[in-house]
Amino acid sequence: MSTSLSRQIKLAAYVMAGPVSGHHGGWRYPSAQHDILNVRFYQDLGRQLEAGKFDMMFMPDIQALPRRLGDSLDSQLKHGALGALRLDPLLVLTAIAGSTSRLGLAATISTSYFSPFQVARSLATMDHLSAGRAAWNIVTSFQDAEARNYGLKEQLSRDERYARAEEFVDVTCKLWNSWHDDALKWDRAAPQFADPSRVAPIDHHGKWFDVAGPLNVSRPPQGRPVFIQAGASDRGRDFAAKWAEVIFVTHSSIESAQAFYADIKERARKFGRDPDQVNVLLGMVPVVGETDAIARDTQALLDSLCEPEAGLSTLSYQLDVDLSPFPQDEVLPDLDVAGVQGHYREVAELTRKQNLSLRDIGKRYGIGPLRDFNGSGSTVAARMQEWFDARACDGFMVQMPYLPGGVEDFVRLVVPELQTRRVFREDYAGTTLREHLGLDRPAH
Template sequence: MRQLHLAAFMIAGPVAHSHALWRHPRSRFDFLRPEAYQQIAQVLERGKFDLLFFADRLAVSESYGHSFDVGVRYGDQDAVRLDPLPLLAAIAPTTQNLGLGATVSTTYAHPYSVARSFATLDHLTYGRVAWNIVTSVNDGEAQNFGVKTHLEHDQRYDRADEFLEVACQLWESWQTDALVLDRERGIFADPDKVSYIHHQGDWFQSRGPLNVPPGPQGKPVLIQAGASGRGREFAARWAEVVFAIQPTLAQAQQFYSDLKGRVQAQGRSPEQCKILLGAMPFVGETEAIARQKQAEHNNLVNPLVGLSTLSNHLNYDFSQHPLDQPLKELDIQGMRGIWDLVQHLSAEGTTLAEIGQRYGASVLIPQIVGTPTQIADQLEAFFQADACDGFMISPAYLPGAFIDFVETVVPELQRRGLFRQSYSGNTLRDHLALPRAPGAELSAPKLFAPEFYTPGVSV
């Protein structure tokens, strides 16, 4: 029986898709302490989740009103974000099975450093790491890296395509059995199985080889969230997990069918790209209690904080428009998929203030509300209708929203045979039923016996 996949969405900061998260009375989340993230990861691992991943951006938001006043004052998505890469290293030793993903931008990094970091993390996590690939969205990020304006939308993806070409060449610059570690003969590695890449392209130059041999997965799992036509083409070529925001069943089915077709057109099996729909659950003992939780959460959101994040996502200043009117047609260069959803709301007569409130509540991630059985019914309906391969669960408060889901909804999904009872493999690729690089398991011969690392054994 086909089973769904579950991932968890986080930002290493005070909010996620919910801008009410940091001030929610149910939240007990010290976003500056590693223990807070370790606890959440352990909850998700108890729930047999495939993956915890951290979204990221590289600037404090100042798109709304050309100032960071609103975003910092009310706590938008970009007021504070810790660097997610070292956070993965802090979480890894406290978990054994949960996949761990971090966002890195292809616009403001170099393939060599990114390939090196993720190859290292693949070793440190024993093959559980994922890279969420973004191209960044706004001028604030550009200016933090000494660039006056952000690259145009399609140019960012052109650069990202070459970035991935270089990164993959670097991950493959060591053959998977290049390490020898023959102590008796004094042979560390076979130089005939390590190669330069000599890449000279439009955007990057890199000689190689990488100075980290391939990890247990061969390369990290690649995550992407492009929703525009160009973004979908990029995802079809590279992505192994796609995070999607689709508010209705019909829209989700259309997206699923379109992207799977593009994946196949790239010569890949559709099964090599898992599409996960965003969902924000509110679980209660009764539907009335769940709806009360939803209302309590949504009423905490200031419309201006939602508009601050929306302005940052779309690289556009929405402060210049009246709050009490729907938006008109605009030229937007930010996240095209988000803009399509906002335009749809405006066409229905939704005012800018109402859009801000809804965006602040969930960044247009659908909120699903009900008892554990009702939540499972809604997830199952989308899954069985070929609208997704699983779900990216986004919390309304922490850690309680994940605890509620793991303790009440996951058992219901397991009872229906829709979700695993236990982990059946060791790597994130195993959890997602994705192929490893050929022979990746040969890449790490053991120099010392396992008991050498046993806690309490003196060395």
């Protein structure tokens, strides 16, 4: 078994192309910039993350402006909550590709509302333009509001969503393999631009898709983009264990994170995979300062800028349950949620352990329920190593409390501490995201 000397922490930055990324008070913080509609804002963030040797920037996404709390858009728009505004991740990340050379770029794309050809083509394009740095966060989506933007009355059932996702991913893999790696010849004299014997249709006919192929983009530098997933239901965990090379989780205690970690690695083994090829990244919202006291002051100010309704509004759409009819001063009863199981499990655990009212849950959810990663650079790095060594995770999805200051602080104060502890790289050893993460390049 590898030790913490050889095992290295993987770092992804969770950056929303919208008002908040980790903390619902983020956009109201005095030094937060409001440049989120400007390409240079994201390019600068990319450069800073690359200077901090991050593995990747991860961009979440949803396909609707949520109106789940009280059947109204108001709470999202008023509070600039998590779903209030989202730019298209593929476009933003492709722009960042041009201003960076090592940083991995992870786009969230739903298998429920797009087509495999379109997604395979876009991601192959991004992988080429970034010279092997593309990743795909494969989501099945979870809200009826999203379905209604794509001509449906309601979303498919969870089982149907995952069945469609299985076939979707299978088809995209066939499309990326419809060109051999050596198909492009560029032979002026022959002439032979590409060798027809190295490019073939896929002729896929399935339950959900009929796709002739081949793709009109050559095989991506990484063979295929890195696969990321965040399903937490039983079905979601199996899907992740079968396909994902990075799994994004949120937990409110180290014990539940350890249990998930052991479970997912075991599931990966059952699918015949090497568990080391599956990296579990834990979501954290670090508030960092030069000293623990400075970080505490920053945290207090940030927290004061988050209204409980902002967190409840986001929780409502993430669970796909209207939380407005429930008494705010009482504990949330057990629910059967159609939305994200991972978020429900996290909130149910918090409610049970701390006997929090729904209003308190709204506040805690809005400010990030896991409060273990605040303090000076050395405090935060020590805590990260503790979770990493305890095999609660292989790395972290760092949800920046505000932008761009959250990135600056983390890179300036935490990264050097992780490097001193020899649990994080001093520099990139390779150029592609697969190389950063120690992942195999899929054979043709």
